Amino acid sequence: MGWHAVEAIDAAVTETKELLLPFDWWLWAKVAVIVFFVSGFNAPSGEGVSALTGGTTGGEHALDQPHPEGGVSPTGMVTVPTVEAVAVILAVLLGAVFVILGAVFRFVFYQSLLDRRVRIRANVSRHFWNGIQLLAGMAVLALVGLLTLVIGVAAGRIGVAVLHPVVILPVVLLVLPLLLLVVVALQLTREFVPLMMIDRRMNIFQAWKTLYPVVRREWRETAAYIVVRFLLGLGIGIVVGIASLLVLLVFIIPVIAIYYAVGGITVLVGVFGGVAALFWLVITLYAVRVPAETYLQYYTILVFQGIMSEQ
Numbered sequence: 001m002g003w004h005a006v007e008a009i010d011a012a013v014t015e016t017k018e019l020l021l022p023f024d025w026w027l028w029a030k031v032a033v034i035v036f037f038v039s040g041f042n043a044p045s046g047e048g049v050s051a052l053t054g055g056t057t058g059g060e061h062a063l064d065q066p067h068p069e070g071g072v073s074p075t076g077m078v079t080v081p082t083v084e085a086v087a088v089i090l091a092v093l094l095g096a097v098f099v100i101l102g103a104v105f106r107f108v109f110y111q112s113l114l115d116r117r118v119r120i121r122a123n124v125s126r127h128f129w130n131g132i133q134l135l136a137g138m139a140v141l142a143l144v145g146l147l148t149l150v151i152g153v154a155a156g157r158i159g160v161a162v163l164h165p166v167v168i169l170p171v172v173l174l175v176l177p178l179l180l181l182v183v184v185a186l187q188l189t190r191e192f193v194p195l196m197m198i199d200r201r202m203n204i205f206q207a208w209k210t211l212y213p214v215v216r217r218e219w220r221e222t223a224a225y226i227v228v229r230f231l232l233g234l235g236i237g238i239v240v241g242i243a244s245l246l247v248l249l250v251f252i253i254p255v256i257a258i259y260y261a262v263g264g265i266t267v268l269v270g271v272f273g274g275v276a277a278l279f280w281l282v283i284t285l286y287a288v289r290v291p292a293e294t295y296l297q298y299y300t301i302l303v304f305q306g307i308m309s310e311q
Contacts, residue, residue: 004306005224009232012299019116019298020291030118032286035293037098037105103138104131107194109297114198130197133204138189145182148175187226188215195304218307225303232299236292243288 020028107127112118152175188211189204196207215222 003224004221004303005228008299008302008306009228011302012295015113015298015302016291016295019113020294027118028286028290030120031112031290031294033120034105034109034112034118035289036285037101038109039289039293100131100135103135104128106134106190107131107198109293110194110198110301113294113297113301127198130194130204133197134189134194137193137204137208138186141182141186141189145179145186148178148182151175152179184226188222191229191300192304195301199308214307218310221303221307221310225307229296229299229303233296236296240288240292244284247284247288 020031104124104127107130108120108123111123111127112120189208192211192215193204193207196202196211197204200207200210202210
């Protein structure tokens with residue numbers, strides 16, 4: 001019998017084609033929304049809040065008068081610390097919402113692929129509590145990993161300071177394997193546990209209790225999956241990066257042409273550049289990442305089903 005991690009490579013291509021082809025723009029749009037929340041996004045670097053809190057124009061002497069920190073100036077305007085505090089709070093809240101939705105939409109993605117029917121609203125309602133459980137479980141594992149890392153770094157510094165193998169060896173023999181175990185547990189929690197929760201209608205504790213003996217018994221298959229999944233992700237990431245760069249060139253060339261045509265940066269160039277960047281993000285997400293992420297999720301599903309079929 002072959003390895004499930006190897007057999008699923010071609011099978012996932014077939015499953016992806018059957019879902020996404022023939023092309024249906026509305027289905028692709030819904031999958032793009034799911035991918036957006038599951039995979040996250042890289043916010044562009046910029047001035048951020050500081051762009052909102054620049055210097056004042058000349059001649060406004062009233063703004064130079066002392067006023068309480070974080071309060072309201074004598075002119076009745078909100079001060080800089082207040083604006084920054086509100087911006088930070090909003091950023092934290094927005095980040096928390098995206099983290100929660102990311103966990104929930106992982107279930108939405110799996111359920112949609114299993115059903116071969118992409119339903120966002122119904123599956124969000126169905127799996128919201130499962131997403132909260134998944135997020136909590138991964139947070140606990142991440143905390144364990146962080147504590148292990150802190151202990152390892154502290155022990156390592158002591159070992160370097162005293163240059164004694166009795167202190168250094170435990171770091172190498174205990175901390176590093178434990179960190180590796182935490183990383184593997186995080187990956188299986190993110191990728192296999194939701195499938196177990198969906199398939200068996202379990203909570204996260206029951207899912208891990210059921211999955212753990214399977215992983216121990218099929219450790220070779222599990223290890224093969226982790227390695228192949230990493231290589232697939234690396235290869236597809238490179239392809240997606242190249243494709244995204246090509247799409248970017250399509251939009252950036254007209255911006256450069258307008259820049260030189262008008263002789264410098266103008267409002268027109270800024271507006272056109274912003275629109276081009278928005279279109280680039282949308283097209284990259286829609287046309288490039290949808291098939292890539294769908295393939296990777298189908299690959300995980302097929303390997304999981306293959307391993308569970310051995311029971």
